[in-house]
Every structure is written in structure tokens, then in C-alpha cells.
Amino acid sequence: MYGGLARFVVKPGKLDEFLEVVRWSSRIARDEEPGTLRLDVWQVDGEPDIVYGYECYTDRDAFEAHIKNAAVRRFGEVMDDLVEGWTMVIPFTNSTxxxxDLQ
Structure with a gap:
């Protein structure tokens, strides 16, 4: 398994638009990327305009395929309009x- 966790600071008033883009990208990953296992998004009480995104792939090759798709490119294009900044909470890496893995 290969994955990571990011924290996004969404610009005020842009949360709905950000989540719309994330949901659209997630649907494409579900429908067109068999190696993408999870694209989860969380919001935490008390952290307005903060969104956490967890991504999990079968392996690094699946991640590389994901970041080359049109949805991810589109996400990158709108990030400057929607996000003040972001950080990797858990950098992309193989799971321990x-x-x-217990199947």
C-alpha cells in the first residue's frame, strides 16, 4: 500500500467549490483507476476551512498513474483559486x- 495525508487551508468562501472539485476527482479515480484504493476527505469540528485528504494506492505505480490523470491536472489548475496553502501531514510512502494486507 502506498499513500499519504494532506492538510488544505481553503480560502474563505471557497469550501463548497473545493469540495465539489475533490468529489469530482474522486469519482473519476473510482471509475477509471483500479489502483486507487481510497480518496477520503475529512473536516474537523473547530477547524473551519481546513480539509484533510487521505489517498491510498495499491503501490507507487498506481499513485504515479493517478497524478497523470486529467482530474488531478484540473485540481492543480484550480488550487491557487481555492486554497491558501497546504502541507503533507504524512508524506507519500509505503505503509508499514x-x-x-491481512487477506
Missing amino acids: ASNA
Whole structure:
């Protein structure tokens, strides 16, 4: 498994538009990327305009395929309009353990 966790600071008034783009990109990944296992987004009470995004792939090759798709390119194009900044909470890396590995 290969994945990472990012924290996005969304510009005031842009949260709905940001989430719309994320949901659209997630649907494309679900429908067209068999190696993309998860694209999850969380919001935490008390952290307005903060969005956490978790991505998980079968391996690094699946991640590389994901970042080349049109949806990710589109996401990159709108980031400056929607996001004040972002950081990697957990940099992309191979997992040490996962319940998905216990099959």
C-alpha cells in the first residue's frame, strides 16, 4: 500500500467549490483507476476551512498513474483559486502495516 495525508487551508468562501472539485476527482479515480484504493476527505469540528485528504494506492505505480490523470491536472489548475496553502501531514510512502494486507 502506498499513500499519504494532506492538510488544505481553503480560502474563505471557497469550501463548497473545493469540495465539489475533490468529489469530482474522486469519482473519476473510482471509475477509471483500479489502483486507487481510497480518496477520503475529512473536516474537523473547530477547524473551519481546513480539509484533510487521505489517498491510498495499491503501490507507487498506481499513485504515479493517478497524478497523470486529467482530474488531478484540473485540481492543480484550480488550487491557487481555492486554497491558501497546504502541507503533507504524512508524506507519500509505503505503509508499514494495513488491515488490507491481512487477506
